[in-house]
Amino acid sequence: MSSNTSLPGPYVLGPNQYGKAECRLVRIERDTPVHAIADLNVSTQLRGDFAAAYADGDNGHVHATDTQKNTVYALARSHGVASPEAFLLLLADHWRAQPWVTGTQMSAEQYAWERIGAGTGGAGHSFARTGRETRTAVVQTDGAETFVLGGLTGLTVLKSTGSEFSGFPRDRFTTLAETDDRILATSVTAWWRYSGTDVDWDAAHTGVRTALVDAFAGTHSLALQQTMHAMGAAAMDAVPEVAEVRISCPNKHHFEVDLSPFELTNGGTVFLAADRPYGLIQATLQRAGVPAEPRAWTAVPAFA
Numbered sequence: 001m002s003s004n005t006s007l008p009g010p011y012v013l014g015p016n017q018y019g020k021a022e023c024r025l026v027r028i029e030r031d032t033p034v035h036a037i038a039d040l041n042v043s044t045q046l047r048g049d050f051a052a053a054y055a056d057g058d059n060g061h062v063h064a065t066d067t068q069k070n071t072v073y074a075l076a077r078s079h080g081v082a083s084p085e086a087f088l089l090l091l092a093d094h095w096r097a098q099p100w101v102t103g104t105q106m107s108a109e110q111y112a113w114e115r116i117g118a119g120t121g122g123a124g125h126s127f128a129r130t131g132r133e134t135r136t137a138v139v140q141t142d143g144a145e146t147f148v149l150g151g152l153t154g155l156t157v158l159k160s161t162g163s164e165f166s167g168f169p170r171d172r173f174t175t176l177a178e179t180d181d182r183i184l185a186t187s188v189t190a191w192w193r194y195s196g197t198d199v200d201w202d203a204a205h206t207g208v209r210t211a212l213v214d215a216f217a218g219t220h221s222l223a224l225q226q227t228m229h230a231m232g233a234a235a236m237d238a239v240p241e242v243a244e245v246r247i248s249c250p251n252k253h254h255f256e257v258d259l260s261p262f263e264l265t266n267g268g269t270v271f272l273a274a275d276r277p278y279g280l281i282q283a284t285l286q287r288a289g290v291p292a293e294p295r296a297w298t299a300v301p302a303f304a
């Protein structure tokens with residue numbers, strides 16, 4: 001965030017940014033009989049020479065958040081929304097060109113729709129919101145430099161076998177039994193950092209998502225930690241432009257219900273799906289030799 005410390009007084013203004021949060025944007029392509037929909041939630045934040053607004057109420061440099069909101073819709077109209085990353089790069093380029101803007105943070109969530117109505121008159125222009133995860137993206141600029149994160153959240157996955165957990169330390173408070181066959185379920189939040197901006201964003205997103213899901217399914221899990229490491233590694237194997245992956249996974253515990261009071265065996269069939277508390281495992285995986293880039297992650301809830 002921007003640090004402005006020049007104004008007199010006993011207090012120093014620390015990092016600050018401002019903009020319009022959660023501009024709900026739906027762009028529809030209707031030029032051909034088969035329409036396309038991009039459904040986004042876009043937030044814009046500016047950093048730079050704005051100290052006078054905080055210290056003195058001088059708004060001479062303050063691009064109104066209302067203007068920032070209008071810019072989202074105007075650029076969506078004039079340039080389209082090819083992908084969240086491409087659209088955020090467009091917004092970032094617009095705002096970084098303003099004289100007192102030294103940095104920007106543009107972020108988006110994208111919600112998926114699937115086509116419905118095949119074989120009816122509504123095909124091509126009818127959609128249902130899917131229960132899929134939300135795609136996320138953040139573009140940040142710092143002067144001439146640009147940083148792009150892709151991501152997803154709410155990707156709920158479950159393995160009904162192929163998961164063990166044993167070998168952990170036992171002390172006087174340990175009651176958990178070791179297991180060589182349990183349910184493994186989680187809701188994946190992942191962020192990944194691209195090393196550049198010349199990327200086929202949709203293909204890269206699909207490549208990372210597929211790698212994450214396949215690694216979850218295909219890894220015989222000795223711990224969620226190990227599965228997550230395999231997922232991050234698979235994402236970077238699949239998409240060379242990805243330099244770093246951050247994954248946050250709640251361990252959605254499934255407890256076998258004791259049915260013995262009813263003179264029934266369980267046999268690994270009936271579970272209580274607990275919603276809390278849950279284990280929370282968070283890990284970052286970086287390509288060896290690639291320098292860290294903390295500015296890409298500024299004010300990003302990387303482990304939401």
Ligand SMILES: O=c1[nH]c(=O)c2[nH]c(=O)[nH]c2[nH]1
Pocket residue numbers: 165176222223224225251279
């Ligand atoms: O995959 C797991 N990792 C843990 O750290 C942990 N702790 C726990 O109680 N169950 C599990 N499972």
